[in-house]
Amino acid sequence: MVQELRDDTEVDDVRVSRTRRAVGQTALRILTHEGWEALSHAHVAASAGFSRTTLYTHWPAKIDLVVLALDAVRDMPHDERTGDVQTDLVSELTIFRRGIAELRLDKVLMALAQWGATVDEVAAIRDRVVQDGESVVRQVLADIARDDELEAAVAMLSGAVVCPVLMHGTLPTDSMIEHAVRIVLRGLGHPGSTSPTA
Amino acid sequence: MVQELRDDTEVDDVRVSRTRRAVGQTALRILTHEGWEALSHAHVAASAGFSRTTLYTHWPAKIDLVVLALDAVRDMPHDERTGDVQTDLVSELTIFRRGIAELRLDKVLMALAQWGATVDEVAAIRDRVVQDGESVVRQVLADIARDDELEAAVAMLSGAVVCPVLMHGTLPTDSMIEHAVRIVLRGLGHPGSTSPTA
Numbered sequence: 001m002v003q004e005l006r007d008d009t010e011v012d013d014v015r016v017s018r019t020r021r022a023v024g025q026t027a028l029r030i031l032t033h034e035g036w037e038a039l040s041h042a043h044v045a046a047s048a049g050f051s052r053t054t055l056y057t058h059w060p061a062k063i064d065l066v067v068l069a070l071d072a073v074r075d076m077p078h079d080e081r082t083g084d085v086q087t088d089l090v091s092e093l094t095i096f097r098r099g100i101a102e103l104r105l106d107k108v109l110m111a112l113a114q115w116g117a118t119v120d121e122v123a124a125i126r127d128r129v130v131q132d133g134e135s136v137v138r139q140v141l142a143d144i145a146r147d148d149e150l151e152a153a154v155a156m157l158s159g160a161v162v163c164p165v166l167m168h169g170t171l172p173t174d175s176m177i178e179h180a181v182r183i184v185l186r187g188l189g190h191p192g193s194t195s196p197t198a
Numbered sequence: 199m200v201q202e203l204r205d206d207t208e209v210d211d212v213r214v215s216r217t218r219r220a221v222g223q224t225a226l227r228i229l230t231h232e233g234w235e236a237l238s239h240a241h242v243a244a245s246a247g248f249s250r251t252t253l254y255t256h257w258p259a260k261i262d263l264v265v266l267a268l269d270a271v272r273d274m275p276h277d278e279r280t281g282d283v284q285t286d287l288v289s290e291l292t293i294f295r296r297g298i299a300e301l302r303l304d305k306v307l308m309a310l311a312q313w314g315a316t317v318d319e320v321a322a323i324r325d326r327v328v329q330d331g332e333s334v335v336r337q338v339l340a341d342i343a344r345d346d347e348l349e350a351a352v353a354m355l356s357g358a359v360v361c362p363v364l365m366h367g368t369l370p371t372d373s374m375i376e377h378a379v380r381i382v383l384r385g386l387g388h389p390g391s392t393s394p395t396a
Contacts, residue, residue, distance in 0.1 A: 107312070110364070114308060130365045148373040148377050151362070151374050153377075154361075155357055155358050155378070156354035156382070158361045159358060165311070166308070166360065166364075167328045167356060169321060187382060187385030
């Protein structure tokens with residue numbers, strides 16, 4: 001028998017889930033464009049078109065709004081892995097760059113870093129977001145490096161994308177990303193990596 | 199003939215220079231511990247033990263206080279270069295780590311990055327601070343890499359120090375810094391660099 005109608009609970013779940021997504025996207029936009037101070041239930045409610053009561057009912061604390069905002073970040077897709085280490089790393093760093101360009105992931109990271117040092121709850125959220133973000137790079141490198149060498153490689157590949165933004169206010173070019181991946185793979189003694197050409 | 203007494207202008211210069219340094223250190227402390235909002239002439243004057251009039255006379259705008267604060271950062275010493283590329287890079291990254299631990303350079307960089315995107319004057323200051331900070335690493339790598347490859351290597355070495363702080367709230371260990379330098383040098387085909395051991 002085919003179930004044609006969802007029951008009321010499911011409809012409610014769908015509605016809450018849709019609200020959650022809309023509230024998260026609005027909270028993220030406020031957080032990255034107007035800053036931490038501007039993030040309030042009143043402002044999110046007005047911007048997303050929901051009542052304040054709805055927001056307070058489901059997400060009573062400001063930190064709940066931050067969590068929703070970061071769920072919107074975590075929704076960012078990873079590409080399918082091809083199995084070629086160089087291709088997969090370039091692809092991941094390119095996605096990270098897009099996250100900075102489109103979602104202002106750099107501002108999210110900086111905001112999380114600044115609050116994270118003082119608020120345990122925020123530090124826990126940051127760790128979750130970073131863990132998600134770094135997961136593919138870690139998996140790809142897991143066969144090639146380990147322990148402190150792996151940590152150094154992961155930090156450097158993130159740095160290849162974040163540092164141009166943080167230090168110079170510019171996104172890395174495709175060529176910079178490709179060079180970064182080649183340097184790291186060659187530095188780790190990975191046989192498949194070709195020598196930089198320029 | 200030996201000049202034994204400085205004339206009045208020189209005495210004034212010395213006094214202003216001393217005041218400048220004290221005000222800069224106080225402004226930096228406020229900036230990194232209390233944040234951008236807390237940085238005001240009144241607060242700096244009270245904390246540093248000078249009159250507001252003195253501060254307003256020499257440094258009338260808030261941006262002037264920011265410049266002074268960053269001069270305090272730029273005073274941070276670089277070690278003497280030994281000529282050994284690996285040793286010199288490890289030494290530079292270790293100093294960068296100390297700047298983060300002691301002067302909260304990470305917070306300075308994040309604050310500059312956030313204002314820099316919107317305020318031209320701040321972007322100019324950031325560029326000057328970063329240029330100073332990166333100068334030794336660039337010089338050391340200049341014979342080994344160039345153009346986008348050099349940019350990628352510089353960004354990654356900065357990332358080896360900044361990313362653990364930004365992403366995980368922890369400073370890199372000595373071992374991580376050593377691995378990072380080895381990976382980059384080997385990745386750039388530098389003959390003197392030894393293979394990572396762990």
